[in-house]
Amino acid sequence: MIRGVLRHLAMSHGRAVSLYKRVNHPNGKEWATYLARHGQLYHLGTDCSILPSTRIVDPWYTWIGNRVCLGTCSLICHDGSIEVLYQRHGLRIDRIGPIIVEDDVYVGENAMVLGGTTIGAGSIVGAGSVLRKSVPAGSVVTGNPARVVARVEDLIRIWQAESMQYPWADLIARREGAFDPAMEPELRRLRQEYFFADRRVTPDPQH
Amino acid sequence: MSQLMSELQEVFRSVFDDDELVITDSMSAVDIDGWDSMAHINLLIALEKRFGIRLAPADIAAIGRRGQTIGGMLGIIDSKTRPVDSDGTGL
Numbered sequence: 404m405i406r407g408v409l410r411h412l413a414m415s416h417g418r419a420v421s422l423y424k425r426v427n428h429p430n431g432k433e434w435a436t437y438l439a440r441h442g443q444l445y446h447l448g449t450d451c452s453i454l455p456s457t458r459i460v461d462p463w464y465t466w467i468g469n470r471v472c473l474g475t476c477s478l479i480c481h482d483g484s485i486e487v488l489y490q491r492h493g494l495r496i497d498r499i500g501p502i503i504v505e506d507d508v509y510v511g512e513n514a515m516v517l518g519g520t521t522i523g524a525g526s527i528v529g530a531g532s533v534l535r536k537s538v539p540a541g542s543v544v545t546g547n548p549a550r551v552v553a554r555v556e557d558l559i560r561i562w563q564a565e566s567m568q569y570p571w572a573d574l575i576a577r578r579e580g581a582f583d584p585a586m587e588p589e590l591r592r593l594r595q596e597y598f599f600a601d602r603r604v605t606p607d608p609q610h
Numbered sequence: 611m612s613q614l615m616s617e618l619q620e621v622f623r624s625v626f627d628d629d630e631l632v633i634t635d636s637m638s639a640v641d642i643d644g645w646d647s648m649a650h651i652n653l654l655i656a657l658e659k660r661f662g663i664r665l666a667p668a669d670i671a672a673i674g675r676r677g678q679t680i681g682g683m684l685g686i687i688d689s690k691t692r693p694v695d696s697d698g699t700g701l
Binding site for chain 1 (some may be wrong): 650688
């Protein structure tokens with residue numbers, strides 16, 4: 404009941420948003436829906452997933468396409484150092500640039516995307532990357548400064564081959580999407596058996 | 611060091627950006643700094659380019675197997691680059 408009210412207040416009126424986040428723990432899809440209505444982004448496409456913990460610091464200069472998935476990353480269009488340059492040197496400088504995230508992009512945990520960059524369609528930005536310049540469509544980028552380490556088609560070919568070798572490959576072949584709660588307990592059991600095969604806890608005969 | 615191993619070492623030095631890196635048969639991912647999942651993809655692509663081969667899914671899986679050694683990797687590359695005899699066996 405309370406969750407429904409909070410959701411309505413947030414989604415329809417942009418009110419009680421902090422409480423809505425704390426109580427409802429909206430998932431990425433739901434939070435993206437909220438942002439599309441009240442997030443003040445210059446553009447936010449459809450079917451996106453954006454975690455509530457994602458920091459979109461300058462939404463007015465942020466353009467996000469369709470089916471974009473953002474982990475807990477930061478998108479920062481401005482350079483905060485101009486404040487110090489003004490205070491110390493009296494300089495009146497503007498340092499800001501747009502961020503454009505094209506369709507079907509994934510940005511991983513703790514990545515930082517800085518102003519003046521375009522992430523080309525279908526690209527994957529690895530966890531912890533610091534993106535200071537644009538990357539072409541279909542790139543896999545990692546590191547600080549982020550650089551292109553592979554093409555997405557290569558990543559797909561390699562990951563598909565590796566996935567097929569897992570003992571739970573048949574489950575993955577039947578799974579719709581990246582997560583299926585019904586399948587998860589069995590997946591977790593099989594993964595634990597595989598990952599920790601040589602670290603099984605055996606009962607201590609002394610106790 | 612065989613010619614193939616020498617070429618493989620050049621690939622490793624390029625991928626891991628370490629001109630001093632010396633590889634041996636018994637080394638695996640845990641022995642080389644920076645051999646993470648992305649470096650692994652880089653390495654596979656670099657191997658394909660350097661040796662002019664296309665790794666099959668089974669090769670990719672074998673190279674990516676936990677504990678796989680550079681010696682094992684070398685064997686896979688060797689089998690892909692070996693000239694095929696008239697009988698087609700490559701033996």
